[in-house]
Amino acid sequence: MTTPDYDYEDLGLVAGLEIHQQLDTATKLFCGCPTTRRDPEVATRTVTRYLHPTRSELGEIDDAALEESRVDREFEYLAFDTTCLVEEDDEPPHRIDDEALDVVLEIAALLDTTTVDQGQIMRKLVVDGSNTSGFQRSMLVATDGEIQTDDGPVGVADLLLEEESAGRVEEREDGVTYALDRLGIPLVEIGTKPDIRSPEQAQEAAAQIGMLLRSTGQVKRGLGTIRQDVNVSIADGARVELKGVQSLADIADIVRNEVGRQVELVEIRDELADRDASVGDPQDVTDTFADTDSGVIAGAATVMAVPLSGFDGLVGREIQPDRRLGTELSDHAKRSGAGGIFHTDELPAYGVTEAEVDALRDDVGASDDDAVALVAAGASVAESAIDAVVARAEAAIEGVPEETRGANDDGTSRYLRPLPGAARMYPETDVPSVDLDLGAVETPELLTERVERYVAEYGLDDGLAEQVAYGRRMPVFETAVEQGVDPTLAAGTLESTVTELRRDDVPVGNLREDHFLAVFDRVESGELAKEGVDPVLRTLAEHPEMSVEEASEEAGVAGVDESEVRETIAEVVERNGDQVEAEGMGAFSGLMGEAMGALRGKADGELVSSVLREEIQKRA
Numbered sequence: 356m357t358t359p360d361y362d363y364e365d366l367g368l369v370a371g372l373e374i375h376q377q378l379d380t381a382t383k384l385f386c387g388c389p390t391t392r393r394d395p396e397v398a399t400r401t402v403t404r405y406l407h408p409t410r411s412e413l414g415e416i417d418d419a420a421l422e423e424s425r426v427d428r429e430f431e432y433l434a435f436d437t438t439c440l441v442e443e444d445d446e447p448p449h450r451i452d453d454e455a456l457d458v459v460l461e462i463a464a465l466l467d468t469t470t471v472d473q474g475q476i477m478r479k480l481v482v483d484g485s486n487t488s489g490f491q492r493s494m495l496v497a498t499d500g501e502i503q504t505d506d507g508p509v510g511v512a513d514l515l516l517e518e519e520s521a522g523r524v525e526e527r528e529d530g531v532t533y534a535l536d537r538l539g540i541p542l543v544e545i546g547t548k549p550d551i552r553s554p555e556q557a558q559e560a561a562a563q564i565g566m567l568l569r570s571t572g573q574v575k576r577g578l579g580t581i582r583q584d585v586n587v588s589i590a591d592g593a594r595v596e597l598k599g600v601q602s603l604a605d606i607a608d609i610v611r612n613e614v615g616r617q618v619e620l621v622e623i624r625d626e627l628a629d630r631d632a633s634v635g636d637p638q639d640v641t642d643t644f645a646d647t648d649s650g651v652i653a654g655a656a657t658v659m660a661v662p663l664s665g666f667d668g669l670v671g672r673e674i675q676p677d678r679r680l681g682t683e684l685s686d687h688a689k690r691s692g693a694g695g696i697f698h699t700d701e702l703p704a705y706g707v708t709e710a711e712v713d714a715l716r717d718d719v720g721a722s723d724d725d726a727v728a729l730v731a732a733g734a735s736v737a738e739s740a741i742d743a744v745v746a747r748a749e750a751a752i753e754g755v756p757e758e759t760r761g762a763n764d765d766g767t768s769r770y771l772r773p774l775p776g777a778a779r780m781y782p783e784t785d786v787p788s789v790d791l792d793l794g795a796v797e798t799p800e801l802l803t804e805r806v807e808r809y810v811a812e813y814g815l816d817d818g819l820a821e822q823v824a825y826g827r828r829m830p831v832f833e834t835a836v837e838q839g840v841d842p843t844l845a846a847g848t849l850e851s852t853v854t855e856l857r858r859d860d861v862p863v864g865n866l867r868e869d870h871f872l873a874v875f876d877r878v879e880s881g882e883l884a885k886e887g888v889d890p891v892l893r894t895l896a897e898h899p900e901m902s903v904e905e906a907s908e909e910a911g912v913a914g915v916d917e918s919e920v921r922e923t924i925a926e927v928v929e930r931n932g933d934q935v936e937a938e939g940m941g942a943f944s945g946l947m948g949e950a951m952g953a954l955r956g957k958a959d960g961e962l963v964s965s966v967l968r969e970e971i972q973k974r975a
Contacts, residue, residue: 361614363553367590370551370610371512372561375582376543376568377519377575378458383539384518385448385492385786386441390575393536395524398433402443402535405429406482406489429530430484432521442535444487447785451476451494451516455541456789457796458573459496459516462543464798465567466511468500470791474516476783484531485520486538492783493517493544496791502547502563506556510548517542522579540575543568549586554607554614557585561606569825570801576827585609592617592755596774600762608766612675616768617755619674624754632665634748635719637741640729643714649706651694655731659741662719663748666726671700675767680751681728686770687747688730693740698728805829813842822850831868840875848875848888856893865899866892873903887912921970928970935971943971 361368383390405428432443440446451474463470478490485491493515500511519540521533545564551557561583568574574581583600587610595617600609640660644652652658663670670681685695699716703709721727728748730740747770750756759775760768800808802824809820813836823832828849835845849871857863874891877883883891883903890910895901901909927946928935934942947967 359615361611361618363614366614366618368552368610368614369549369588370557371549371586372545372547372551372557372564373584373586373596374543374545374561374564374568375584376545376565377580378455378541378543379573379575380452380454380458380541382452382454383442384452384455384516384541385450385539386439387449388437388439388442388539390540391437391536392522393435393437393534395433395534397435398534399436399438400434402432402434402487403429404432404444404484404487404489406484428484430487431530431532432487433524433532433534433536435536438535442487442538448492448783449786451786451789452541455516456791458541458571459514459543460791460793460796461571461573461798462545462568463497463500463514464793464796465570465801466497466500466502466514466545466564468497468511468514470497470793471495472791474789474791476786476788477780478783479517479780481520484533485523486518487521487535491518491520492786494789502560502567504556504559504563506553506559507550509550509556509560512546512548513544515544515546517544554610557610558603558606561603565603566802566825570799570805572799572830585613587613587617589614589617589621591621593757594774595755595757596759597762597768598759598771601764605762605764605766609762609768612766613760613768616674616678619672620680620751620755623669623672623674623680623751626669627665627752630665630724632663632752634745634752635662635664635721637661637738637745638719640715640718643718644707644711644731647706647711648708651705652697652707652731655733655737657734657737658729658731659737660715660719660727660729661741661745661748662721663726663728664721665724666748666751667724668700668726670698670726670728676765678767678769683751683770684728684744684747687743688740690770690772691739691743692736693730693732696728696730696740696744699726809842809846813846815842815846819846819850822846826850828853828868828871831871834868835872835875838872838875840872840879844878844885845871845875848892852889852892856889856896859893861893861896863892863896865896867899870895870899870903877903877907883907883912924967924970928967940968940971943967946971 380390382388434443441448460470474494474496476492476494479493480489481491482489494517495513496516497514498512500514501508502511519537519542521535522537523531524534525532547560551560565581578601583603583606585597585600585606586594587597588594595613597609597613600606637659639657641658644658647653670684671679673679681696681698681700688696697705697707699712702712715727719727728744730737730744732740757774759771759773761771762768805824806820809815809824810817823829823846826849832845832849836842853863874883874888878885878888887907890912891903891906894906894910898906931942931946947964
């Protein structure tokens with residue numbers, strides 16, 4: 356399926372973003388534990404919880420939490436030697452972290468928002484196991500901001516400071532395993548107003564917010580540290596929240612595919628209306644498949660089916676690339692613990708014969724214009740799953756259901772749960788409110804401004820300046836140039852050289868700031884040739900415990916004095932005397948490579964070039 360080029364204005368596309376970014380603070384939001392991620396293999400113990408929804412202060416239960424609780428699951432949490440009682444929910448949370456407050460107020464200023472006078476921490480009900488307490492703590496910080504895009508301004512509705520959820524490690528049949536190292540890391544949530552009108556504007560708005568966040572220099576970097584959620588609707592559709600878009604580059608595709616999905620669902624709705632479609636009652640059809648060759652069905656205790664009157668050909672209709680209406684029905688069945696569904700638009704197949712399909716239609720009273728969906732599982736799971744299929748099929752007759760969906764890596768999405776409502780929010784009584792004031796906040800230099808400064812002050816080209824300004828090692832570059840290191844050397848090393856090393860599978864993550872600064876110092880002092888930077892960094896990456904001096908010796912690029920350089924080059928010219936006499940300076944290029952090879956990066960290229968020219972001129 357290829358997504359068409361839609362007229363988004365004609366479709367009435369409305370979209371908004373929710374950006375979740377981890378802050379790079381020393382400690383977590385409500386305890387003194389470090390915010391460093393740990394390897395699950397070093398966990399020291401486990402904690403187990405069973406969670407269930409509770410009523411709000413008004414006596415209501417949130418629909419999303421209620422659906423989550425219908426599947427009985429055990430949640431296991433990996434604890435570490437740094438895990439405290441707050442993270443285990445065995446002690447009340449501490450006061451909110453001051454460093455996180457400072458960073459979020461800086462972000463509020465960059466987004467041109469208005470802060471609230473007093474921040475009140477709230478509990479947000481979450482029973483998917485991602486928090487040991489069964490809720491997430493969140494605080495509204497500011498409202499009414501704005502960012503600029505090429506297609507016009509996008510309003511910022513709200514800015515919140517909240518605690519990050521636990522990291523999902525493993526999904527099991529009876530539950531989920533999480534790790535507590537991520538739980539409680541300070542997280543900002545930025546929600547835009549529904550001002551976005553195209554996939555491209557959504558991606559640009561997200562990029563602009565990301566740039567502002569990174570400009571603070573106090574946000575975490577790397578996979579999973581920033582997540583983008585997108586709310587999308589079209590005029591004839593419904594608001595759908597798409598959660599967990601990991602890559603900025605995926606946002607436009609996610610929006611396009613969701614628009615396409617809603618367009619297809621609207622067309623299916625209209626076709627179902629023309630057919631006067633309806634959904635029948637679930638029936639037990641276990642006996643129909645008593646002798647089946649289908650392994651999945653044969654291994655199930657119960658087979659439940661539901662007739663879908665007028666749905667023939669539409670259950671198998673593609674609504675996103677490689678995803679069909681039947682996939683939507685299957686997603687809902689999976690939420691009840693089933694492995695998925697079968698439906699007659701795809702049968703006979705999977706060991707189900709044509710005779711069995713005919714018998715199935717007869718048993719549930721389905722004609723050739725109808726479809727039949729069936730679930731094979733344990734008795735309770737099959738009954739719950741077929742009820743979920745019925746509800747989703749009935750929603751298809753109405754059109755596009757409001758829901759929360761998970762973003763897939765291929766730009767499509769899958770059903771997660773109903774949209775959450777206000778019933779899951781209530782005040783946190785264990786943490787005092789805090790006064791908020793932007794008056795003393797100093798906004799940082801924007802990354803876009805920094806790029807311009809690097810070009811103007813240091814003479815870097817636009818591309819290299821942008822790489823450095825947006826890169827993780829920007830602070831190293833700033834320190835290096837402050838210490839008098841040549842900006843071009845520092846920038847080229849931190850970006851181009853490190854990129855080449857990474858492509859060669861060198862563990863560049865082992866390289867520390869002091870490694871780079873010491874290498875730059877040796878180059879500036881003449882103890883290391885520029886050509887020796889690459890091999891020294893390779894050695895340091897493999898042996899980070901070494902000093903730069905030791906790495907230089909190990910790499911064989913310890914510096915040589917000028918007399919040794921002249922002696923080596925004289926030998927090269929002597930060996931190639933006939934060529935020099937015949938070609939003169941025409942021999943320079945070939946001999947330069949030989950000379951640099953003989954010196955093995957121990958001498959600066961400019962010095963080698965100068966001495967070689969002198970030696971050739973003597974011979975010529």
